[in-house]
Amino acid sequence: MHRNRPQLCACIALALAMSSAPRARAATPAIAVHPTRHPPVIDGNLDDPVWHEFAPVSGFWKMRPVHDQAASESTQVWFAEDDQNLYVAFHAFDSHPDAIRGSLSPRDKCMDDDIIGLLLDTFHDHRRAYELFANSLGVQADGVTAEGQNDDFTPDFVWQSAGRHTSDGYVVELAIPFRSLRYPGAPSQTWGVVLVREVSRATEQDSWPPVNVDNNCILCQLADLTDVHPGHAQRVVEVLPSVTGLRRGASDPVLSRFAYDATQVDVGAGLKLGLTPSLIADATFKPDFSQVESDVAQVTVNQRFALFYPEKRPFFLEGQELFTAPLQLVNTRTIFDPIAAGKLTGQAGSTMVGAIAALDRDPLLPVGDVAPNGLPDRDAGFGVLRLKQPLGPETTLGFLGTDRELGSSHNRLGGFDGIGHFAQHWSWNLQGIASDTRNLDGSGGAGSAVTADLAMQRDHPDFEVNYTDLSPRFRADAGYVPRVDIRDGWVSAGWQQRPGGWIGRWRLGLLYEQLYDHAGFLEEQQVRPNVRLEFAHQITWTASVKPWRERFAGVDFDGTRYISEVNAEPWKRVAWSIAWSEGDEVHFDPADAFGAWGREVDVTATLHATDNLALDLSGTRALEWRTRGGAREFDVELAYARLNYQFNRALALRAVAQWQSIDQLGATDRQLDMDVLASYTPYPGTVCYVGYDDGYGDPAADPAAVFHRDSRAMFFKVSYLWRR
Numbered sequence: 001m002h003r004n005r006p007q008l009c010a011c012i013a014l015a016l017a018m019s020s021a022p023r024a025r026a027a028t029p030a031i032a033v034h035p036t037r038h039p040p041v042i043d044g045n046l047d048d049p050v051w052h053e054f055a056p057v058s059g060f061w062k063m064r065p066v067h068d069q070a071a072s073e074s075t076q077v078w079f080a081e082d083d084q085n086l087y088v089a090f091h092a093f094d095s096h097p098d099a100i101r102g103s104l105s106p107r108d109k110c111m112d113d114d115i116i117g118l119l120l121d122t123f124h125d126h127r128r129a130y131e132l133f134a135n136s137l138g139v140q141a142d143g144v145t146a147e148g149q150n151d152d153f154t155p156d157f158v159w160q161s162a163g164r165h166t167s168d169g170y171v172v173e174l175a176i177p178f179r180s181l182r183y184p185g186a187p188s189q190t191w192g193v194v195l196v197r198e199v200s201r202a203t204e205q206d207s208w209p210p211v212n213v214d215n216n217c218i219l220c221q222l223a224d225l226t227d228v229h230p231g232h233a234q235r236v237v238e239v240l241p242s243v244t245g246l247r248r249g250a251s252d253p254v255l256s257r258f259a260y261d262a263t264q265v266d267v268g269a270g271l272k273l274g275l276t277p278s279l280i281a282d283a284t285f286k287p288d289f290s291q292v293e294s295d296v297a298q299v300t301v302n303q304r305f306a307l308f309y310p311e312k313r314p315f316f317l318e319g320q321e322l323f324t325a326p327l328q329l330v331n332t333r334t335i336f337d338p339i340a341a342g343k344l345t346g347q348a349g350s351t352m353v354g355a356i357a358a359l360d361r362d363p364l365l366p367v368g369d370v371a372p373n374g375l376p377d378r379d380a381g382f383g384v385l386r387l388k389q390p391l392g393p394e395t396t397l398g399f400l401g402t403d404r405e406l407g408s409s410h411n412r413l414g415g416f417d418g419i420g421h422f423a424q425h426w427s428w429n430l431q432g433i434a435s436d437t438r439n440l441d442g443s444g445g446a447g448s449a450v451t452a453d454l455a456m457q458r459d460h461p462d463f464e465v466n467y468t469d470l471s472p473r474f475r476a477d478a479g480y481v482p483r484v485d486i487r488d489g490w491v492s493a494g495w496q497q498r499p500g501g502w503i504g505r506w507r508l509g510l511l512y513e514q515l516y517d518h519a520g521f522l523e524e525q526q527v528r529p530n531v532r533l534e535f536a537h538q539i540t541w542t543a544s545v546k547p548w549r550e551r552f553a554g555v556d557f558d559g560t561r562y563i564s565e566v567n568a569e570p571w572k573r574v575a576w577s578i579a580w581s582e583g584d585e586v587h588f589d590p591a592d593a594f595g596a597w598g599r600e601v602d603v604t605a606t607l608h609a610t611d612n613l614a615l616d617l618s619g620t621r622a623l624e625w626r627t628r629g630g631a632r633e634f635d636v637e638l639a640y641a642r643l644n645y646q647f648n649r650a651l652a653l654r655a656v657a658q659w660q661s662i663d664q665l666g667a668t669d670r671q672l673d674m675d676v677l678a679s680y681t682p683y684p685g686t687v688c689y690v691g692y693d694d695g696y697g698d699p700a701a702d703p704a705a706v707f708h709r710d711s712r713a714m715f716f717k718v719s720y721l722w723r724r
Contacts, residue, residue, distance in 0.1 A: 029209045030224040031057055031193065034080045040087055042173045044138060044164030050080050051089050060197060061210040065504030065534060071206040073169070075116070075197050083231035086176045090116040092136070092197060094169035101200045101572050102136030102165065103611045104646040107681070108143075108153045110135040112538075112569055112606075114200050116172050119145065119222065121192030122183035123278070123347060125390055126219040128321065129192065130157070130181060136170040137611070138163030139649060146321045147219060147396065148419045148429055154310075154317045156684035157181075158723070178230040179723065182278045182346050188229055192222035200569070203504055203538045214459050216427040217394060235274035240284075240685055242268045242719035249712040258709070270315065272723075279346035279353065284315055286339070303588070309333055314684070319345030322354035323386050325400055325417045326431045326451045327468075329479035330356075334404075335382050337362040354386035363406050366477040370441045381405040382478060395420035400433070402478040409440045411477035415449075425458050437475045447474030447484070462509075465491045472518055486523070488515040505534040525549040538569040552586050553593040559584020573608040587624065587633065597628040616642040634664040650682040670698040670707060685721025 040048035056076035062069045074093040081087060092114070094100055101113045110133075117133030131151060133141040138161040143153035160175040183189060195208045209223045249260040268286040275281055311317060316332040322345055323330040335341070341358035363380030365371055381404070388398040401414035415433035422428075430452045437444040448471045455464040472485040494509030508531055515524040530544035546561040561583035569575035578601070585598040600622040607615045620638040625631065639659040646652045653676075660671045675693035695711035 028224050030226050031079055033086070033225060033227045033229075034078070035227075035229070036080045036082055036087075039082050039085065039175075040080070040089070040173060042160045042162045042175045044162040044171050044173055046089060046091060046171055046173075050087070051078050054078070056091070057195065057208060060195070060206040060208045062204060063196075063207040063211045063213060064205040065203060066498045066500060067210065067212050067214070071197070072202060072204060073197075073199055073206075075195075075206065075208075077195050077208070079225070081229060083229070084177060086178065086228070088118065088174040088176070090172045090174075090195075090197075092116055092169045092172070094199075096201075097165065097167060097169055099201050099572065100136050100165060100170055102163070102170070103139075103608050103614065104137060104649060105135075105139055105614060106644060106646070106652065107139070107156065108141045109614075110139040110141055111153075112200060112575055113139075114170070115141070115196075115198045117141075117196050119192075119194045119196070119219075120176075120181070120225070121219060121222055122181050122189075124190055124192050124224075125350070126192070126217065126222075126394065127352070127388075127390065127396060129219055129222070132157070132159065132174065132176065133196070134161040134163055134172050134174065136163050136165060136172070138172055144321045145219070146324070147217070148427070149321060149324050152321055154312070154320070156314070156317075158683050158685070158721070179236040179274070181230075182280065183230055184347075185277050188227065191225040191228055192219065193225040194222045200538065201572075203534070203536060214425070214457050216425055216455070216457050217421045220394065220421070230277065235277065236272060236280070236723060237274065238270075238272035238685070238721060238723040240270035240272070240719055240721050242270070242717065244268070244715070244717045246713065246715045251708065251710045258712070260712075276346070276348075279344070279348055280319075282315065282318075282343040282345075284341050315341060315343070316356075319343070319354055322352055322388065323356075323384060323400070325398065326429050326453065327433065327449060327476070327479070327481065329400060329402060329413065329433065329476045329481070330384055330386075331478065331480040332356070333480075334364065334366075334478055335360050336364050338382075339379060350390055352386075352388035354384070356382070356384040358382040366404070366411065366475070368437075368475060369409060369439045369477075370443070372441045378407050384478065392420075394422070402476070404477040407440060408442075409438050409444075411435065411437045411475050413476060426454070426456050428452075428454050433474075433476075435474050435476065437473070437477075445473040447471045449474050449476075449481075460495055460497065462494045462496070463492070465489075485517050486515055487518065488524075489513070502536050503533060504536060505532075507532045521551060522549070523551045538567075538575075540567045541565070546583070548584075550586055552588060553590045555593055557584075557586050557593075557595045559595060561585070574605070576603075576605040578603050585624065587626075594626065596624050596626055596633060597630075598622070598624040612646050614644050614646075616640075616644075634662065636663075637661040650680055652679050652681075653677075654679065668698065672696040672707075683721070685719060687717065687719050689715070689717040691715050 034054050036050045038050060040050050056078045058074065058076050060071040060075045062071055073095065076091045078089045103113060113135035115133050115135050119129040119131055121129040128144065128146045131143045131145055140161050141153060142157050143151055143155055145151045157180045159177060159180055161172060163170060163172040194211060197206045211218060211221050215221060245263060245265045247260060247263040249258055252259040266286060270284040273281045311332050335358050337360060339359045339361045344353060344355040346353060360380040360382060383403040385401045388396055390396050396419050398417045400417065403412045404410065413433055413435035415431065417431035419429040433449040435447045451468040453466045456462060467489045469487050470484040474484045490511060490513035492509060492511045494507050496505060496507035498505045511528040513526050514522065517523050526546055526548040528544050528546045530542065532542045534540050543564040546563065548561060549556065549558040561581060563581045565579040567577040580601050582599040585596055587594050587596045602620045604618040618640045622636040624633040626633055641657045644652060644654045655676050658673045662669045673695050675691060677689060677691040680688040693713040694709060696707060697710045698707040
């Protein structure tokens with residue numbers, strides 16, 4: 001670690017110097033928000049007087065597949081406000097109105113439809129923006145985008161939308177409460193904004209102002225939204241009481257019958273308080289952190305490292321982009337069953353702040369820990385502190401610290417990270433972390449982690465180089481770090497063209513990677529040439545070949561893997577994908593490791609029978625043979641079906657069936673789970689769920705067992721969001 005510190009400091013100094021130079025920019029386009037005393041009715045009609053009092057924004061340009069042509073369809077947008085809401089109206093003209101894609105679907109499930117929307121950078125600092133989208137029928141999709149991160153559509157915000165198809169396209173109206181956003185406290189503000197439209201049948205994304213997707217800072221290209229007056233900087237106050245009920249049943253082998261537990265009814269409450277317009281405190285006591293829908297099954301056989309499951313619990317989702325860093329050192333799924341939790345997120349001055357504290361009543365024992373006398377009868381404490389400070393127009397420096405305490409054991413870590421842009425097409429990020437661990441048996445020690453990345457994206461070439469070093473004793477019990485004791489370096493380069501027509505974009509690329517442990521052994525190596533073709537009608541094909549070498553259980557293995565994937569949505573009501581991977585692989589059994597031949601096929605499909613009815617299907621088949629054409633080692637089958645009928649945007653009925661079959665060395669374990677859920681969700685926070693779940697099994701551990709129902713659950717949840 002000591003050898004890495006001077007190098008990391010030198011890299012940070014060089015990156016800050018490169019990022020501090022101001023980037024030459026053209027004059028920023030601007031939109032003035034129109035004040036009104038007569039707010040529009042959000043009904044998908046443009047008959048409100050306010051929309052006829054001023055000229056709309058128009059002149060959209062294509063963003064994808066090319067970014068230097070006028071949009072194929074015309075779009076007009078109006079902005080207005082009162083002291084409570086920001087109002088936005090879109091008129092999306094379309095020369096083929098019958099081909100517009102729009103369906104009634106659950107929230108955030110409409111991104112394959114024709115959509116409109118906007119990004120709002122309320123602090124106007126090019127670091128973070130709200131994403132608010134709606135399809136042609138007004139179904140909402142919302143989230144957050146932040147510098148150096150992928151779009152995150154897991155948070156849900158409270159806002160209104162309505163959409164309607166017309167003879168010349170469609171119209172969508174939005175009402176965005178100021179109290180649903182975070183922003184500075186000034187009475188008159190300028191925000192950043194970009195308007196977005198997607199024409200699905202043409203695989204076309206349009207924007208105003210023009211956005212160059214090859215520029216490494218998308219948020220630096222937003223227009224100015226001027227004359228924004230968020231009322232009297234109203235501070236949000238929200239109270240969220242909830243009542244949940246659950247009754248479980250399971251097969252009782254002793255009594256040879258199906259037995260039910262006592263019905264559990266829990267009352268919980270959540271509180272959200274706006275300390276300032278930009279800083280929010282959340283607290284919850286006896287929360288219902290259950291998930292309405294189970295995690296989708298993954299292949300768990302022959303996995304060398306732990307699998308990752310995404311966070312779905314609403315309390316942890318808002319503001320989670322603040323806790324993201326190059327290494328995933330915060331993973332709230334490690335808080336298994338909290339008694340109470342608190343959170344602080346937002347911005348104090350120019351500093352972005354995030355903090356989480358929680359007590360876990362049923363803690364999991366971290367990987368690497370040892371409990372010689374069993375787990376202590378104590379709650380686990382979980383804490384996170386995150387700070388991010390802008391340095392110059394395109395550079396951010398951050399601090400991250402986490403702490404997990406259980407009895408006499410602890411895992412604490414802290415360190416710094418940075419991200420920046422320079423020379424228009426270049427970006428970098430760095431992170432250095434130190435950890436200290438004490439296990440329940442008194443063992444432990446200090447560890448360190450360093451990662452650095454440099455990337456370039458231009459119209460045709462792209463390039464990225466990355467180095468990551470995790471010491472053998474590094475631990476991140478509050479995060480997701482599946483592997484330590486590595487020195488991993490990789491470089492990726494590619495060339496792309498956007499010819500238009502049937503092939504909207506093609507790219508040829510090459511990835512080379514080497515991974516060593518700290519003893520100097522080459523643990524992994526791969527060379528991966530790849531190709532990607534993007535066709536018209538939303539059809540994409542990718543393929544690669546992967547010669548590899550891997551060391552496991554002291555033995556070196558090598559081979560070649562072949563990978564291909566097709567994603568397509570050629571018609572209005574059908575979308576599908578097929579992913580195929582086959583070739584040499586390692587059988588990860590320390591007592592019997594060998595080079596094997598494996599195959600995995602994943603198929604998904606979405607069928608919209610009507611605007612209200614959707615069927616999602618997916619299936620996975622994973623097989624392994626001791627040699628190509630030899631004896632079969634295992635056969636895994638996963639199948640998933642989800643039928644959703646949306647009566648309206650708030651009321652839905654859903655049925656899910658999930659099948660899993662594992663045949664390993666002749667022993668078969670089969671599981672079938674089926675559930676039905678009726679839901680009423682008029683807006684985030686206010687919900688009513690009633691559900692029923694049945695589980696069937698045929699465990700391989702009991703040869704005499706037959707396929708039978710082994711679990712049942714009936715549950716309900718009611719919560720109401722009160723906000724002022």
